[in-house]
Amino acid sequence: MTNRTSVRGLHSVASPADGTSVLDALAGAYERGWQPADIMHATRRSLGAGEVRLAVWAIRYEAAMSKAEDRAPEQWLRQLRAIAEIEARPGPDGSSSLQRTAVTQLWRYLPRLAPECARPSTWPERRTESTAPRVGVDPKVLARIRALLAKAESTEFAEEAETFTAKAQEFMTKYAITAALLQANADTSAAADVHTRRVHLESPYVKEKALLLSEIASTNRVRTVWFDKLAIATCVGTAIDLEQTELLFTSLLVQVTRAMADAARRAVDSGDSGSVASFRRAFLYGFAVRIGQRLRMTGTSATAQAAAEADVAVSAVLPVLARQSAAVDAEFERLFPATKPTRTAPVDSAGWYAGQAAAERASLRGNDHVEGRRQAG
Known part of the structure; x- marks a missing residue:
């Protein structure tokens, strides 16, 4: 209120x-x-x-x-x-x-x-229409997702965090598939409802955090563009996919920050890393790349599972998702006609491998989405 x-x-x-x-x-x-x-x-x-x-x-x-x-x-x-x-x-x-x-x-x-x-x-002289807090997303679904991710963030055990995070991803995946199919069945000619959402990233290591966001977004058919000087990323996608991307990014950022601090302390104490800053930068980079790989590898199986529960063939799901991706691509190109791919490079091998290992422990099952295109600039 x-x-x-x-x-x-x-x-x-x-x-x-x-x-x-x-x-x-x-x-x-x-x-x-x-x-x-x-x-x-x-x-x-x-x-x-x-x-x-x-x-x-x-x-x-x-x-x-x-x-x-x-x-x-x-x-x-x-x-x-x-x-x-x-x-x-x-x-x-x-x-x-x-x-x-x-x-x-x-x-x-x-x-x-x-x-x-x-x-x-x-703005009108007085607003007359009521607007939902998040367009197209059931608040009850969001509450359940947030509760699962909160448990993942609060536990000190990697296995528990993985279980809670995977369950949240699976639940959101099924919801996204169901919503897409319902929309397609209601109006096969209707275009996907595409939105934008800005994400503010805080120092330090903003470029590596932007990469993590982009990797998560790309597996959910969300396109991202990164404004380096502003430390702002803009995500383009459907309301549900944007919500899933932001929730998962926020949770994984909490988890990787905690894992990174512990790993950096051990690496510096053992002499395996040159500096805390270089280790953490490489850790975040390695974590982001591996998370993206694992999300993409699980996409096809998760789509099949969601389709089976909706009692439809996978062949009926893929065209719907493809149309959504095409609408997202078109809106992205309209808003940002001149972008270029970018990616930072790790400089600390110990941090890189530690980040990859942390991403393995935070592996995500149940991602339904076909691999999207990632663009940052």
């Missing part, structure tokens, strides 16, 4: 007199495809704590002025609710001129992004 009082009361917290340039820069960034969560990511990545507090104030103040609660898409509101939990003080009057200048300059020159939802200038 939206907290209307806390948002609408912001105009009495601080006068925008000294924050006009900041608010103007924010409005311009929104019109170029940026959303509140993107703005916070860029600000945290480039500036300090004082500028982040100023950013929180500006985003919340602008939301109050634009009556976002009544007009913004649900996706926008989810981000505002998350930001509203952050302390907004000080406002523009409590920030220095240097901080205001830094924030203004950063936001003013943010590049254009492919829009994920309507920008503020196109």
